[in-house]
Amino acid sequence: MSKIIISCAITGSIHTPSMSPFLPLTAAAITEQAIGAAEAGAAILHLHARNPETGRPSALVEHYMGFLPAIKAQTDAVINLTTGGSAVMTIEDRLAGPMAAEPEMCSLNMGTMNFALYPMLAKRTEWLHDWEEPFLRNSDDMVFKNTPRDIETILTRMGQDRGARFEFECYDVGHLYMLAHFADRGLITAPLFIQFVMGVLGGIAAEPEHLAHLKLTADTLFGDDYTFSVLAAGRQQMAMAKLGAAIGGHVRVGLEDNLYIAQGQLAKSNAEQVELVRGIVEDIGRVVATPDEARVMLGLKGKQEVAF
Template identity: 80%
Template sequence: MSKIIISCAITGSIHTPSMSPHLPVTGPQIAEQAIDAAEAGAAILHLHARDPQTGKPSSEARDFMGFLPVVKAGTDAIVNLTTGGSATMTIEQRLAGPLMAEPEMCSLNMGTMNFALYPMLGKRTDWLHDWEEPFLRASDDLVFKNTPRDIANVLRLMGQERGARFEFECYDVGHLYMLRHFVDRGLIDAPIFIQFVMGVLGGIAAEPEHLTHLKKTADTLFGATYTFSVLAAGRQQMAMAAMAAGMGGHVRVGLEDNLYISRGQLAVSNAQQVEKIRSIVEALGREVATPPEARAMLGLKGLAAVAF
């Protein structure tokens, strides 16, 4: 097996500030947790922006610049910027930060899907900000839009014109066939890095048999031209990551995907989750990739070519 790439998704756009005091929302908080996660072993840092006053997901370039230069100065880890932003944003809003920053890597969701967050409401009544509860409650009518036209535009704007490579986020089996469609159109070249996203209500569940099927399908569609990583939203985060590592894949953890370190215990940082998955994968005999090694594996343009 090749060396294993650990990705860490630092803040995301799903969890709200009331859910954990450890969720980073300001520029300095995001930068500090990103650098600490890299020092713990994360070669890739997957980054979203938030409004520093309210913690609400943000698409503003100024909010990205509140942490990107600090992250670059503090670590040589790969910055992977979201093009998914939040399901409440337009495609133009979602691309504002990436177009400005020209990162080495971007995420790219491979389809339109329901994105249901309302089960996270639970019994909570003590919200820090007035946007949180309506945001979650309205997600029973929320669709994340990424049509074939949207995907082609992101591939052109971020890939062909700015040299970024992609983490192709596949939330279900059909997304793998959409990815194959774009390979056949000549818009995607190897090496292909696929992130199997499991456990989001609207996508495939985080179950071992589903991961086996996803990998078997990807093997059929892409052969030796791809590598895969796995993230599981919620309580199956570590179990599915361990399974991915045992299958020869890569792994992703982070507070975007799961706020906890164990049952009922909030993670105090992203680095804590990186440390835990690193201990698991090393116990399985996998060696953790450094950022330069991950760059070589994924064919990235290099840190000197970004615009932040």
């Protein structure tokens, strides 16, 4: 098996400030935790922006630029920016930061889907900010919109125009067929880096048999032209990472996907999760890839070709 790429999703747009005091929200905190994750072994840092005053997901270029130059200056890790932003943002908002930054990589959700977060309400009765509870409660009527037109827009603006390659986020089997559709149209080229996203309410569950089906489907559609990574949102994070690594995949961890390091125990940092998953994958004989090795494996344009 090839070297394994560890990705770390530092803050995301799903968890709210009241859920963990360790969730990074300010530019300084995002920078510190991103650097820590890289030092622990993460070759790729997946990044969202937050409003530092409220902790709310942000699309403002100034919030991205509050941490991107500092992370680039202090680590060689590949910076991977979200094009998903938050389900309540327009596509123009979602692309504002990535278009300005021109990163080596972007994430790309391969379909429109329900994105239900309201079960998280059961764990919390007090809130630090007035936006948190309504945001979660109203997610029972929330759709993350990424139509074929949206996907083509992102592939064009970020890929063809700015040279980014993609972490193709596939939350269900149908997303793999949408990815194959765009490959058939010539809008994406190998090597494909597919992220099997499991455990989000609205997508495929984090179960071993589902991972096997996702991989079999991808093998059928893409042959040797792809590599895959596995993330599981929530409590199955490490178990599914171990399984993904054992069958030849890469792995993603981070506080975007899971706030905990063990049952009932909040992770104190992203680095803590990276250290744990690194030990897991090394115990099964995998060797962790450096950022430059990841760049070669994924065909990235290079750290010096970004705009921050």
